[in-house]
Amino acid sequence: MAQFGIIGHKGRMGRAIIDAIEEAGHEFCVGVDLGGDPAPLLGQCDVVVDFSSPEALEQNLRSAKLAGIPILIGTTGLEEKHFVLLSAASETIPVLQTGNTSLGVTLLAHLVREASAKLGAEWDIEILEMHHRMKVDAPSGTAKLLGEAAADARGIDLPDNMESGRHGQTGERREGAIGFATLRGGTVAGEHSVIFAGKEERLTLSHTAEDRSIFARGAVRGAEWLIGKAPGRYSMNDVLGLG
Ligand SMILES: NC(=O)C1=CN([C@@H]2O[C@H](COP(=O)(O)OP(=O)(O)OC[C@H]3O[C@@H](n4cnc5c(N)ncnc54)[C@H](OP(=O)(O)O)[C@@H]3O)[C@@H](O)[C@H]2O)C=CC1
Numbered sequence: 001m002a003q004f005g006i007i008g009h010k011g012r013m014g015r016a017i018i019d020a021i022e023e024a025g026h027e028f029c030v031g032v033d034l035g036g037d038p039a040p041l042l043g044q045c046d047v048v049v050d051f052s053s054p055e056a057l058e059q060n061l062r063s064a065k066l067a068g069i070p071i072l073i074g075t076t077g078l079e080e081k082h083f084v085l086l087s088a089a090s091e092t093i094p095v096l097q098t099g100n101t102s103l104g105v106t107l108l109a110h111l112v113r114e115a116s117a118k119l120g121a122e123w124d125i126e127i128l129e130m131h132h133r134m135k136v137d138a139p140s141g142t143a144k145l146l147g148e149a150a151a152d153a154r155g156i157d158l159p160d161n162m163e164s165g166r167h168g169q170t171g172e173r174r175e176g177a178i179g180f181a182t183l184r185g186g187t188v189a190g191e192h193s194v195i196f197a198g199k200e201e202r203l204t205l206s207h208t209a210e211d212r213s214i215f216a217r218g219a220v221r222g223a224e225w226l227i228g229k230a231p232g233r234y235s236m237n238d239v240l241g242l243g
C-alpha cells in the first residue's frame with residue numbers, strides 16, 4: 001500500500017483519482033489546491049500526482065524534489081518552458097509526464113506512429129478532438145501527443161508543421177502539415193480521431209473515453225510504477241511495457 005499526494009485534489013480528475021487510489025488499495029494522504037504550498041506536506045507521501053494547472057508546475061516540481069518523491073504530471077497545456085523544468089527535475093527525482101494516462105490512448109499513439117510512417121507524406125494528417133465545455137486548453141494534451149507521434153514517425157518537427165484554428169481565406173493546405181481541430185461541449189470525457197486522408201481513401205484511428213475514471217486508473221498505475229524508480233523522465237510507454 002502506498003501513500004498518494006494529489007495536487008488539484010478537489011478538481012474533476014483529483015476526485016476521480018481519490019476513488020481510483022482507494023480502489024487499488026492505496027491511501028490518499030495529502031491534497032493540495034490553489035494557494036496551498038505542497039512542500040511541507042509531501043514528505044508524508046510515497047508519490048504525488050499533479051492534475052492542476054501549468055502555472056503550478058514549477059512549484060510542484062520544487063516541492064516533489066524537496067520531499068524526494070516521484071511525481072506524475074497529467075496537467076495539460078504545457079509549453080516549452082515547462083518541458084525544460086521537467087527535464088531539470090528529472091535529474092533528481094523520477095518524473096512521468098503525459099497528456100493522457102489511459103491504456104487505450106497510449107496504444108493509439110503507437111498505431112498512429114506506425115500508420116504515419118507506413119502511409120508516407122502524401123497522406124494528409126488531421127487530428128480532431130472533442131471535450132466537455134469546462135476544458136480550458138486547446139488543442140488537448142492528447143491531440144498534441146498523437147501529433148508528436150505522427151510527426152516523429154515522419155522525421156518532422158510538430159511545432160513547425162502544426163496547423164490549427166483555420167478560419168477565413170486560409171489558402172490551400174500546407175504540404176506536410178498536421179492539422180488540429182477542436183470541439184467543445186457538454187460532458188464529453190474525451191474523443192480523439194487521427195484522420196489519414198489519402199487519394200480517394202481515408203483511414204481513421206480513434207479513441208473514446210466514456211468516463212474520466214480511465215485516466216484516474218491509468219494515473220494510479222503510473223504512479224505505483226514510479227515508486228522506487230531511479231531519477232529520470234518516464235512515459236506511459238515505460239509503465240505499460242510498450243517500448
Ligand atoms: N493526462 C491525462 O490523462 C488527463 C489530464 N487532464 C488534465 O488535468 C488537468 C486538470 O483537469 P480537471 O481535473 O478536469 O480540471 P479542474 O479544473 O476540475 O481541476 C483542477 C484543480 O487544480 C486546482 N488548481 C488550479 N490551479 C492550481 C495551482 N496553481 N496550484 C494547485 N492547484 C491548482 C484547482 O483548484 P481551484 O478549483 O481552487 O482552482 C482544481 O482543484 C487539466 O490540465 C486537464 O487537461 C485531465 C484528464 C486526463
Ligand SMILES: O=C(O)C1=N[C@H](C(=O)O)C[C@H](O)C1
Nearest residue numbers: 076099100135140141142190
Ligand atoms: O481536460 C480533460 O478533461 C482531458 N484532458 C486531457 C487532454 O488534454 O488530452 C486528457 C483527456 O482527453 C481529458
